[in-house]
Amino acid sequence: MIEVRNVVKKFDGVKALDGLNITVENGSIYGMVGTNGAGKTTIIKNIMGILRPDSGTIRVGGEPVYEMEEVKGKIGYVSDDLYFFPGYTLKEMGSYYGGIYPRWNSERFLDMTKNFALDMKKKLSSFSKGMQKQAAFILAMSTMPEYLVLDEPIDGLDPIVRLKVWKYIINDVAERRMTVLVSSHNLREMEGYCDHIGIISKGRMVIERDLEDLKSDVHKVQVAFREPQENAYEDLNVLHYEQRGSVDLIIVRDKKEKVEEVIGRYKPAVFDMLPLSLEEIFIYELGGVSDEIDGII
């Protein structure tokens, strides 16, 4: 489990992280979404033990990370801003990683390099940005991490490579119960892969939800009654209400069965439950298109 508790980090007196809390359960994929400057990279650097928080605690697998070699050895990391030793090939970087990560898997390294069709003997500096990102991902995954931290991992990758990347991640989560924290500035990118989503803004957690619960609990409902009904929705947790002619459009957070039961009492002429996109769920959860949501959809 990755636990971030009340973390504060200031740069030149300005709070980049302002009492941030994050919980990433073991074997889950946690999508951290936020606009540029929200604090995503800063919290990732703190989780990786690169920066030291001014206050608050960060624990990975129950252990603090800063200056802890053994804990850091369990974390695979792909930075948004990649760096390889000057003049090094992927093979040389692999050899270096092999010397420092205790669970380095050479077989997987070779296999992934082949699968991503990267030239191991070519200098990494001659790779395109997307290829460098793939190389960094291969290196991180070959360390057989218990925890994988990815900072904007699919920026600059084409759709086919993105699928490959997600496939490897999901396989490792399923097979090894790898715990993944992935950041993005785009909520849509996270849909379909993440178990949990956290939206951060100005260094604070705005909302943190389990997507399974969220998707099963939030519903978009279109209802039309033959006769006007007063207080028809009072037993429901309505996040949003809108009247379009004789049709009511409501967003409800409740169990599907309960929604059906409550509205069914009034024998509606029209009763449709529509699917909600991830960004719609968050918009309604936050009570409208706020600044936080506006930048990430």
Add this chain to the structure above:
Amino acid sequence: MKSMASSNKRGSISGTVIKEDLKRFWPVPVISLIVMLASGSLLLMILHYSHSEVEYFVRKCANCENVGFIAALIILGCGLGLTLFRYIEYDRSALMVHALPFSRKTLFISNYLTGLIMMAAPLFICGLTLLPWGLSFAAMLKWFCISMLSCVTMFSITVLAAMLSGNTPMHIFNTGLLNMLGLLVLATLELHCARFLYGFNGDTMERLINNSMPIMALFGSAEAKVVVFYLILTAVVTAAAYLAYKLRPVECTGDSLVFGWTRRFLLVIVTFGGMSLFGFFLNSLIGSSRDIGMTGTVALGMVIGFTVTFAVMSIIIYRTAKIFNRKNMITCAVTAVLCVAFVCAMAFDITGFSSKVPELEDIKTASASIHEPQGTTDQRFEPDLFRGVGAGTEVSYDGIASSDVSSTVFTEQANIESVYHIQKIIAMRKDIDMNTDFTATPFYYDFADSFTMTSGKKMVRKYTISRATYNDIEPYLKSLYESKEFKNYYKLTNLKGTITSIDYAYSGSGLHAIPTNEYAGLIRALDKDFAARTFEQEGKDTDNDFEIQIGKADGMCVVSVKKTDKYTRAWLNSHRSLL
């Protein structure tokens, strides 16, 4: 804390880091080895030196006086410090390396150890190549250790500079500054002391300046205490570098300096240096030739120097031209107050340095340089050539005088009183002599004296005085010169070591060797004349007829024979057949 201890079980040295460093940075030791070989054994092979030249050359190498070796030591020490820790100066590399499963302790120790290996290997190889040229193994090992110490000191200082700097240009700047910090601070202080403190004797400061950089201090036959000093300094600097790395905020990578206090410290120290140098430089260009005290040109130069240096350093340190902010103005005001306080303290001599005369009853010994105005031709007055006052007495050269003005230590009360009176007269007349332009004066006299107090403290002074002051102190100089203590000190039977030759030289007739069995007779005659010689006779250069050159294993003592030296002349007349 318990969990921290339990999970951080890996060693502090990473073989992978060392291996990778060796792989990536091998050119640095290889280049320095090539430089060393090119200026050492390869040069010997190519130039086919004669045997004596080989010996001389190898001795120079062994004493670290070979320019090529010095360059190689700088490449090794500073070059490795600049490259091995370069990763902390760039955002991306700092991010990548600190995300890897290393603690900073492991990174520091492993990189530092790589530096030691990379320094030791080329030095040892170079030492081995000198063995066939006649350098003994013991001498080679000594050279290796001294060179290694020089390198490691520079390396540690460069590593400390890396930990304090946020980017490469500042790292290079700070490497230069920290490696020369001792020299720059001492030299600046010496400039102030020499300008504002009348009587300041810079010999001690110059010795400190000469020892302020390892590459200078460990030259030639380094004293044991200098070696110990540099060992301790290296250990302290390395510990400071390690601590700075532990505390270094990665988010400050790219800034000029990563710790806030170092920014202000650098501003203050560089501004002080810039102010001082510009003040004294402007005065040397357009100021008066008076070289003591505050002048308008010095003050103007200091104000300009302060303003320019503070502004330029602020721009460099804060990497912006917007330097007129409240915080920087406060630093400027504090720096100005410190600088003005220091200059005022020096200019107004708040310690009373220039007019200080010790209490007579507190003085244990006193020394004074006694020679005829404008110099004497008699070269015997080199205190370290003699054994001291009376046979076996260890009261001798006190080592504080410069080479051109030697001092003799006096222990007899009458002589101590004479030196005391001289000091009193000079202190009384300081305002006149301080304001004398000696470049426009036909007469001046360089005088040095010192006092050792019963408490063990020392007071050392050196003056250039005017004719009027000289006239006042001359009776005391005469008294000192003609004292039994002085005459005993410089009698030739009191020379250190064994006499190996005595030559008689008369202008135009060349050298004439005196037979060994006649040495004693001639020395006796010379000593009798010296004992009878007056202060006035000593000062009359025109009376010098010929000289006697006395050779010893450790040097030569040349004494003038004056027309009034009747015993020596009589001895020479009676031994004409020898000449």
